Amino acid sequence: MKINQTKQKVVEAASSLFFQKxxxxxxxxxxxxxxxxxxxLISYYFNSKQGLLEYAVTNYYEMYLTIVNEEITNNEHxxxxxxxxxxxxAIIQYKTDYFQLTSFINRELSLDSTFVREMTVTYLAKENHVLSELFFPILSKENKKQRFYLYMQLKGMLMSPYMLKNEWNNQMVDQQSFRHFIKNYVKTIDQWIDFIADKDK
Structure with a gap:
């Protein structure tokens, strides 16, 4: 599918400004x-600022869920x-690639923004279904009683870096630092998964 470069440029500009201001x-x-x-041109493509935000958030989650589902399919066995x-x-890579929009969406959700919540509710339900289906079966017998608390911890690890705007300003200065963050942050999550998982499955 051909990407409209001008439209994409507007979305990227809006993402940056929504993140900052x-x-x-x-x-x-x-x-x-x-x-x-x-x-x-913005009126032509999106009708309004609200229409632009709706397009940006919807497109963000459509791509996000597509990538997650492709990763599951590619590693089925x-x-x-x-x-x-x-x-x-794949999740951390995607969220970091689009960290400004990711951060903005998470911040709005934490503030219980009605407009953003209405746009994201279906996508968040799909995300929860996919992640819980992957996560709960790997838990050890000892940890199954705490599964919902552990799931909250997992969700927190997937969201928390994008809630800390000042940390991004201080540490994410170029592509190398982004790659460094992805590698090391995912490694930390992997170690946590190994700790709580049933290795004999």
Missing amino acids: GFHGTSVRDIAEYASVNVS IHPIEKLKKVIY
């Missing part, structure tokens, strides 16, 4: 100037623990 602190004119496009690890790597 918030949705309400960003105007359509700000986005147009940042993307070096005419204001009327490997050990469940290793399959979960590969999916987690």
Whole structure:
């Protein structure tokens, strides 16, 4: 499918500004100037700032779930623990590649933004279903009683880096630092999974 480069440029500009200034602190004119496009072009593609946000969030989650499902399909026949690890790597890679939009969405959800929550509720339900189906079967017998608490820990690890805006400003300065973060952060999650998992399955 051919990507509309101008449309994508507007989405990237909006993601950056929403991350820095918030949705309400960003105007359509700000986005147009940042993307070096005419204001009327944003109206043409998205109708409004709200329409632009809806497009950006929907597209973000559609791509996210596609990548997760492809990773599951491609690793259908490997050990469940290793399959979960590969999916987690893909998740952290994707969220980090789009860290500004990821951070903005997570921040809005933490503030219980009605508009963002309404857009994401179906996608979050799908994500929960996929992750729980991968996660719960790998738990050791001792840990099965605590499975919901452990699942909350997993979800927290997948979200927390993108809730800490100042940490990104200090540490994520170039592509090398992004790659370094992905590698080492996923390694930490993998070690946690090994600790709670039933290795004999």
